[in-house]
Amino acid sequence: MLNEKNVGLGKVRSSIRELFEYGKKRKAEIGEDKVFDFSIGNPSVPAPSRVADAIREIVDTTDPVLLHGYTSAQGDYSVRKTLADYINNRFATTLTADCLYLTCGAAASLTITLNALLNEGDEVITFAPYFPEYKVFTEHARGKLIALDCEDGTFQIDFKKLESALSPKTKAVLINSPNNPSGVVYGKRTIEKLADMLSAYSEKTGTPIYLISDEPYRELVYDDALEVPYIMNYYKRSLVCYSYSKSLSLPGERIGYIAVNNNMEEFADVYAGVCGAGRALGFVCAPNLFQQLIKKLYNVTSDISVYKRNRDRFYSALTEYGYKVVKPDGAFYMFVKSPEEDARAFAERAKKYELLIVAGDDFGCNGYVRISYCVAPEMLERALPAFKALAESYKI
Numbered sequence: 040m041l042n043e044k045n046v047g048l049g050k051v052r053s054s055i056r057e058l059f060e061y062g063k064k065r066k067a068e069i070g071e072d073k074v075f076d077f078s079i080g081n082p083s084v085p086a087p088s089r090v091a092d093a094i095r096e097i098v099d100t101t102d103p104v105l106l107h108g109y110t111s112a113q114g115d116y117s118v119r120k121t122l123a124d125y126i127n128n129r130f131a132t133t134l135t136a137d138c139l140y141l142t143c144g145a146a147a148s149l150t151i152t153l154n155a156l157l158n159e160g161d162e163v164i165t166f167a168p169y170f171p172e173y174k175v176f177t178e179h180a181r182g183k184l185i186a187l188d189c190e191d192g193t194f195q196i197d198f199k200k201l202e203s204a205l206s207p208k209t210k211a212v213l214i215n216s217p218n219n220p221s222g223v224v225y226g227k228r229t230i231e232k233l234a235d236m237l238s239a240y241s242e243k244t245g246t247p248i249y250l251i252s253d254e255p256y257r258e259l260v261y262d263d264a265l266e267v268p269y270i271m272n273y274y275k276r277s278l279v280c281y282s283y284s285k286s287l288s289l290p291g292e293r294i295g296y297i298a299v300n301n302n303m304e305e306f307a308d309v310y311a312g313v314c315g316a317g318r319a320l321g322f323v324c325a326p327n328l329f330q331q332l333i334k335k336l337y338n339v340t341s342d343i344s345v346y347k348r349n350r351d352r353f354y355s356a357l358t359e360y361g362y363k364v365v366k367p368d369g370a371f372y373m374f375v376k377s378p379e380e381d382a383r384a385f386a387e388r389a390k391k392y393e394l395l396i397v398a399g400d401d402f403g404c405n406g407y408v409r410i411s412y413c414v415a416p417e418m419l420e421r422a423l424p425a426f427k428a429l430a431e432s433y434k435i
């Protein structure tokens with residue numbers, strides 16, 4: 040007999056993918072410019088030209104046997120050292136190369152981390168709305184995902200709910216800021232409060248709790264004054280899952296890393312667990328051309344000003360039409376309140392206006408839809424009358 044769970048996962052496409060595929064079919068039927076696809080988080084801004092320049096330079100100047108050969112399982116030492124130095128300079132940490140494990144993006148970083156930490160039945164707390172794959176990754180690591188609703192209307196952490204959810208079964212808390220799908224950023228006071236609550240609970244009960252920060256959107260923040268706190272500065276038992284998919288517009292190349300905080304007493308075991316989980320899952324030796332690329336472009340991003348302009352234009356238009364939206368501070372999503380209780384029905388009705396948006400149910404949060412605004416500004420502009428007509432159809 041096959042593994043039923045995995046067969047099931049393979050057969051059911053995520054509804055985001057489903058909608059994306061529907062969009063492709065619809066575009067073929069009625070024309071590319073008539074369908075407004077806001078379904079997927081694929082960066083619309085190209086990778087900066089420095090990416091192509093660096094790839095050419097690396098290919099032209101590196102011995103091909105080395106360039107296309109295996110690196111050490113956790114990634115090339117010099118790449119890990121460069122990244123550790125960069126993180127230390129930026130966030131005043133004291134990481135070494137041996138705190139980092141290079142991966143094929145945040146998805147791999149998360150599965151490796153969860154497999155490193157969890158034993159059968161351990162619980163991972165996260166905050167809804169959340170990236171749907173968290174449940175898949177946690178369950179694959181034999182754990183249970185506990186999704187807590189956020190504070191109504193702000194999508195910030197509800198600390199009362201967190202306090203009552205902590206239990207001896209809690210192994211980790213998983214946060215994502217800037218958030219997919221709400222665009223919300225957790226500020227310094229929130230992270231301090233979270234760290235204090237976890238530390239106090241661990242101390243009182245002797246339960247070690249790890250804080251995992253999923254950070255593919257760290258660089259996508261639209262207010263210069265807004266700081267995205269680095270969790271290692273607040274909490275010892277912490278791991279950062281980073282990716283270049285969004286910041287450098289390289290989602291198809293699969294490159295990212297896990298950084299393990301070396302301030303926790305059991306650091307050596309946790310890092311060994313990460314290496315072991317990477318090995319057991321077959322996630323060893325991330326693509327070397329892209330390891331070498333991030334060694335050169337560790338502090339470069341694509342032109343995210345386009346996303347900021349999209350956010351501003353979209354937010355003001357949607358609120359003018361009567362939609363209720365929490366203004367996102369980062370990432371490239373808006374989480375909009377559905378004008379009817381059933382957000383799936385709302386997303387279905389939007390299709391009649393050729394608008395492809397995703398029901399919030401998929402993110403563990405009913406009554407909302409996610410709209411990805413990582414789209415060409417011209418498409419966004421063309422779609423606005425459809426959003427207006429959709430709002431009018433509800434008389435909001």
Ligand SMILES: Cc1ncc(COP(=O)(O)O)c(C=O)c1O
Binds near residue numbers: 295
């Ligand atoms: C919150 C979140 N975490 C992780 C991922 C996976 O990113 P990657 O492409 O780096 O695997 C995504 C992708 O959209 C995401 O939105």
